[in-house]
Amino acid sequence: MRQELVLLNPGPVNLTRRVRQALTRPDMCHREPEFARLQEEIRRELLGAYGLSSKIYASILITGSGTAAVEAMLSSLIPANGKLLILSNGIYGERMQAIARAHGIANRAVKNAWGEEFEPAKIENVLRKDAKITHIAIVHHETTTGRLNDLSAIGRIAKRYNKGFLADAVSSFGGEELNFSDWGITACAASANKCLHGVAGASFVIAKRNILATDKPCVSRSVYLDLAAYFREQERGSSPFTHAVQVFFAFKEALLEFKQMGGWRARNRKYQQLSRLIRGYAKELRLKQYLDSGKLSCILTAFYLPDKVTYEELHDFLRQRGFVIYAGQGKISKTIFRIANMGTLAEKDVHRLFCAMRLFLCKR
Numbered sequence: 221m222r223q224e225l226v227l228l229n230p231g232p233v234n235l236t237r238r239v240r241q242a243l244t245r246p247d248m249c250h251r252e253p254e255f256a257r258l259q260e261e262i263r264r265e266l267l268g269a270y271g272l273s274s275k276i277y278a279s280i281l282i283t284g285s286g287t288a289a290v291e292a293m294l295s296s297l298i299p300a301n302g303k304l305l306i307l308s309n310g311i312y313g314e315r316m317q318a319i320a321r322a323h324g325i326a327n328r329a330v331k332n333a334w335g336e337e338f339e340p341a342k343i344e345n346v347l348r349k350d351a352k353i354t355h356i357a358i359v360h361h362e363t364t365t366g367r368l369n370d371l372s373a374i375g376r377i378a379k380r381y382n383k384g385f386l387a388d389a390v391s392s393f394g395g396e397e398l399n400f401s402d403w404g405i406t407a408c409a410a411s412a413n414k415c416l417h418g419v420a421g422a423s424f425v426i427a428k429r430n431i432l433a434t435d436k437p438c439v440s441r442s443v444y445l446d447l448a449a450y451f452r453e454q455e456r457g458s459s460p461f462t463h464a465v466q467v468f469f470a471f472k473e474a475l476l477e478f479k480q481m482g483g484w485r486a487r488n489r490k491y492q493q494l495s496r497l498i499r500g501y502a503k504e505l506r507l508k509q510y511l512d513s514g515k516l517s518c519i520l521t522a523f524y525l526p527d528k529v530t531y532e533e534l535h536d537f538l539r540q541r542g543f544v545i546y547a548g549q550g551k552i553s554k555t556i557f558r559i560a561n562m563g564t565l566a567e568k569d570v571h572r573l574f575c576a577m578r579l580f581l582c583k584r
């Protein structure tokens with residue numbers, strides 16, 4: 221059998237044997253009580269991941285990739301007369317703008333250079349000038365650059381100005397701190413296949429119950445992505461549409477494993493170790509980081525491609541040796557490459573990766 225590729229892309233990740241084996245469980249109908257129990261267990265474990273009370277928050281499961289959850293959150297939670305302020309410093313901030321536009325949601329954006337921090341004073345200024353704004357949306361970990369946006373600073377402002385605070389936490393949920401109450405998070409969207417180490421195809425929104433329970437602030441601009449409908453159905457053990465049953469088997473197993481291994485704190489520690497190792501090795505090889513370490517998540521590092529090296533050359537060389545690195549997106553797709561450190565990745569994989577990288581650089 222061919223050896224498994226080491227995935228260094230930011231999800232989907234290399235799975236543990238336990239999670240992969242869950243995919244082959246006996247067939248199940250999504251309208252039977254055993255599926256209702258599975259769904260409920262996943263919903264409970266997701267709240268448990270950050271110690272959230274089920275009296276205050278609810279998790280809502282969607283079959284679809286992370287973007288489905290982000291789109292469900294934004295299209296359902298901004299009322300018809302609401303206005304969304306989008307803080308954008310990467311591809312995923314831009315995607316939130318595209319979602320707002322597609323659903324005809326009134327919006328404006330603070331657009332920073334990719335990777336650049338948001339100035340709280342500037343955000344406050346926008347809020348003071350535009351009283352129509354009802355919600356603020358931000359990407360927690362901007363996977364475009366590896367930038368970890370400061371949710372606590374922006375959340376404090378959202379609280380002070382009494383705005384809803386929505387986060388795309390797709391590539392941080394499970395690996396970074398998320399302090400829902402202190403940061404005033406109204407809702408966040410994430411997926412099974414990044415820091416939670418599940419299989420691609422399941423995503424979720426965690427939202428405050430009080431905004432879901434009343435019909436008023438929840439609008440249905442979409443049939444498939446109507447968060448209120450999912451919430452209603454899932455509260456009574458059902459679901460509006462067919463879920464990816466096998467993906468849910470694996471998701472539950474990934475969440476149990478996550479809890480048993482020590483939750484987000486343990487995962488964060490492991491990611492810190494791996495990312496430090498990656499950044500250290502890269503420095504020895506004179507690979508320049510796109511952002512300083514202080515600005516980065518523990519999950520991903522973007523590096524400039526060495527002089528006169530194309531992404532394809534580097535990718536193909538490493539791919540032949542069993543490693544899948546990840547290209548930049550958009551305007552930096554020709555100048556950077558990215559290395560994520562989620563999934564079953566171990567230190568020995570990083571050692572081997574940089575042996576191959578050293579070989580590539582020497583040969584040139």
Ligand SMILES: *Cc1c(COP(=O)(O)O)cnc(C)c1O
Nearest residue numbers: 285286287312361363388390391
């Ligand atoms: C991965 C990711 C998404 C979702 O992408 P999908 O391809 O739909 O899974 C959204 N936001 C961020 C920040 C991400 O990293």
